[in-house]
Amino acid sequence: MAGWISLHRKIQEHPFFQEKRSFSKFEAWVDLLLMANHKESKVLLGNEMIKIERGSFITSELKLMDRWSWSKTKVRSFLKLLEDDEMIIKNTDKKKTTITICNYTDYQKNETTKEPQTNHYETTEKPQKDTNNNVNNINNFNKEIDKETSRKNAFQIFESEGFGTISSFIAEMLGSLIDDFGEERVIQAMKETRVNGSTSLNYTKSILINQNKKRGMNNASNSRTSSGISPEESARISETNERRKRLAGIESGRNSHYSF
Missing domain, CATH: 1.10.10.10 (Winged helix-like DNA-binding domain superfamily/Winged helix DNA-binding domain)
Structure with a gap:
């Protein structure tokens, strides 16, 4: 053919x-x-x-x-x-x-081949499109280089720290961790994994997830008062105390009315 x-x-x-x-x-x-x-x-x-x-x-x-x-x-x-x-x-x-x-x-394709007349508009517009595409390609390439550099560092850590051989599955999993948590955090979690005697990326992932949970708890605690009670809880307690005081006052009035 x-x-x-x-x-x-x-x-x-x-x-x-x-x-x-x-x-x-x-x-x-x-x-x-x-x-x-x-x-x-x-x-x-x-x-x-x-x-x-x-x-x-x-x-x-x-x-x-x-x-x-x-x-x-x-x-x-x-x-x-x-x-x-x-x-x-x-x-x-x-x-x-x-x-x-x-x-x-x-x-x-031979670029000097004469195109049909119906392609005239496409031909006249093509230089500008090519210029824009080349600029976009360069920008995308630089972004890809930055991403690949971070992945390369993580991959180097994976091998140098003795995690094992990088398979396509490991490459995909490690890349996902970098995308989700960032290069620096992944590398630190990998080192912590090895310190704890593990070579499992799932262990590394659990470290990162636990870090996120702790950050969430810290953010929640920052919204609490110095007594450890949130503003909403403090308002509810104050309202309850006021209600109790009013009830106590009414009860006291009744007792004095019947006293001799």
Whole structure:
């Protein structure tokens, strides 16, 4: 079967694509093609301006693990398979992993092909849309880098503190904890977990949940008076005491009326 189809990157927004699942090798390969830059661009990574060539993109093993629901070993094996078959070039340093799709142009539609007249409006509007999309992509990338950095730190703690091997399930669970409680709290809870002799992330999660409960109790106690009674309770007690005084006064009057 010859020929090709045009696959728009917007397909990544479809619920079928976003369904949480373990990717096949084919899905992972198509995903790499969709993530590659369609034109040269630059992004700010920390205090360094990074130039990203057409057909390349910046990612990390942790991001691919989470995205594909794979283990670290499976991600590395797959990327090595693609490298050995000269389908990608992978360059890794301390900050990032850059993947370049070999023969990227072969996967792209000839941009000089004359479009039908019906596409005139789309063609005239496309430069502005591309500019806006590139700006959005850079902003989203920087947010993703910040998120990935925090996850990387937590993953490093997981391995260095002896919790065990990071599977796709662990990667998802740890990422959820970071999203819910924040990086610093998760790392501190992980260290407390190890101090208490456990290597379970469920134990770490229970620490974080208990911390939230204690914070809630402290907030409630702050609304109480110095005597330990809330303003509402104090008002009710005062009202009851006044009622008792009035009743006592009436009773006293009755007794004096009948005394000799």
